[in-house]
Amino acid sequence: MNAFDVLSDPVRRRTLELISQKEHASGEIVKVVEAEFGISQSAVSQHLRILRDTGFAKVRKDGAKRCYEIDPSGFDDVNDWLDQLRHFWASKMDALATEIERGKQSDKALR
Amino acid sequence: MNAFDVLSDPVRRRTLELISQKEHASGEIVKVVEAEFGISQSAVSQHLRILRDTGFAKVRKDGAKRCYEIDPSGFDDVNDWLDQLRHFWASKMDALATEIERGKQSDKALR
DNA sequence: GAGTCATATTAGTAGTGACTAATATGATTG
């Protein structure tokens, strides 16, 4: 599974939000995601495996617990691709177009 | 379909690469994608529709032709989400801080 | 207007991936 496929799942995005703030045990993630998405422990565990396997999350053992932390390296491909695209279109955008884009941007609400 | 789902398809990513460099007629995109992915005109047209509907592409009529150009507004949600995540983990990870700042600078450049 | 070119739409199909239920593993506690 590639980085874009990883990010296309809402449960995985929510999980990344959680572990980007601070390390969380699997059980803590399960609790939040279970409440918000109504899925099982098994489902969450499978998502965590994907995040591990694709370099988006690191795990630390703490007794029986597994503590998940974000691993920025998973985002490398995504960032590179987005930067590449920006590079191309940025060069052809003139000052006026840039102004218009600024207007659109400031209307957007942050999630 | 949300922005992350849009970017999770390789044909759509390739199409965005093409139209980010310069405007392309549908037929030109079909030719490239057909050669690289071995899919039909119909399939490409369906992808183009998705890119239109989700704000990733703008169309201009030129007689019977449809010329596609990139629309940066489709990327707003993705950029916002990634920025939000970076913001959280940036404080923890000093080594990455400079890299992130560079990324933010180039974000500003196109607004 | 008939024919052709360029693109879009529709209906139906197949493969992928997200899910649950059940079970396995492995650490802790009594």
Next chain:
DNA sequence: CAATCATATTAGTCACTACTAATATGACTC
């Protein structure tokens, strides 16, 4: 060691989405 807690894995199912084939739309040309 048995029981329990925390998490991972496996097998099987279902829904979604990307695809093809066929057809529709709409713009040029003769």
